Amino acid sequence: MNTPCHRSAQTADFSQSAQSYKTKGISLQCGDVLQLAQALPPNSIDAVIADPPYCSGAGTAAGTKQDPVNKYCHDGNACGRPTFTGDARDQRSFKYWCTLWLSACRRASKESAYCLSFIDWRQLPIMTDAIQAAGWTWRGVIAWDKGRGSRAPHKGFFRHQCEYIVWATNGKVAKRTDAGPFDGCYHVTVKQKDKHHITGKPTDLMRQLVQIAPERGTILDPFAGSATMGVAAKLEKRNFIGFELSEEYFEIGKQRLQAN
Numbered sequence: 001m002n003t004p005c006h007r008s009a010q011t012a013d014f015s016q017s018a019q020s021y022k023t024k025g026i027s028l029q030c031g032d033v034l035q036l037a038q039a040l041p042p043n044s045i046d047a048v049i050a051d052p053p054y055c056s057g058a059g060t061a062a063g064t065k066q067d068p069v070n071k072y073c074h075d076g077n078a079c080g081r082p083t084f085t086g087d088a089r090d091q092r093s094f095k096y097w098c099t100l101w102l103s104a105c106r107r108a109s110k111e112s113a114y115c116l117s118f119i120d121w122r123q124l125p126i127m128t129d130a131i132q133a134a135g136w137t138w139r140g141v142i143a144w145d146k147g148r149g150s151r152a153p154h155k156g157f158f159r160h161q162c163e164y165i166v167w168a169t170n171g172k173v174a175k176r177t178d179a180g181p182f183d184g185c186y187h188v189t190v191k192q193k194d195k196h197h198i199t200g201k202p203t204d205l206m207r208q209l210v211q212i213a214p215e216r217g218t219i220l221d222p223f224a225g226s227a228t229m230g231v232a233a234k235l236e237k238r239n240f241i242g243f244e245l246s247e248e249y250f251e252i253g254k255q256r257l258q259a260n
């Protein structure tokens with residue numbers, strides 16, 4: 001069961017919420033990105049790194065509306081991880097919704113802040129449109145190569161071996177002397193023992209991505225899931241703000257942050 005938190009905009013003060021976890025430089029809140037992002041002070045975020053529901057996983061509108069467990073767990077969800085909501089939007093509403101949350105995150109971001117969003121091959125054109133519609137300056141697409149262990153649909157097909165990370169900045173790219181250039185392609189395989197969400201990302205991949213923020217800089221992950229980004233930020237000495245709609249995943253994320 002996946003239970004979304006029901007919180008009004010008036011209760012988006014994290015410090016007052018039972019559905020939040022806070023420790024030094026790390027904050028995880030349970031709720032909807034569009035409400036929670038409004039409560040962030042402007043000019044406070046160094047990097048938005050987002051792994052949204054892709055609203056993908058099928059070639060037809062009916063297929064897209066299936067439960068994410070059926071769409072994304074090709075082992076029949078042997079580990080019994082919870083499902084999640086928000087993954088059944090049609091193409092037009094997905095683009096509109098992405099533009100909304102990307103705009104809300106930009107409002108809280110510093111000048112030259114980075115915005116990175118994961119996406120798959122089907123939804124890549126929507127994400128590159130939405131990121132620009134939200135006012136970010138689109139800079140490119142990074143490949144995450146999951147290796148040959150990833151799903152190969154049929155003989156004669158190319159493997160769906162990569163997911164993509166659309167990257168952009170809030171205006172000009174800052175002149176950095178402390179870090180970069182960063183890799184344009186990451187080869188990181190998914191290890192089941194490091195996967196705490198049905199579409200969870202590897203901690204090692206996230207540890208490499210958080211390098212775009214300066215040490216003690218603040219990373220916003222608006223779709224925290226099992227808080228892999230939060231764990232990576234903590235290990236790499238970056239501050240972290242995460243939002244997650246599902247109470248179950250909020251709890252899983254909180255426990256991971258406490259354990260790491």
Ligand SMILES: C[S@@+](CC[C@H](N)C(=O)[O-])C[C@H]1O[C@@H](n2cnc3c(N)ncnc32)[C@H](O)[C@@H]1O
Pocket residue numbers: 031032033034051052053054084085086196197199200201202222223224225226227228229243244245246249
């Ligand atoms: C692709 S998963 C993130 C997985 C995460 N990167 C990890 O490694 O565990 C997307 C998450 O966004 C959450 N979500 C969906 N709609 C949301 C919303 N409106 N606001 C906040 N979180 C939302 C889902 O519950 C889901 O856990």
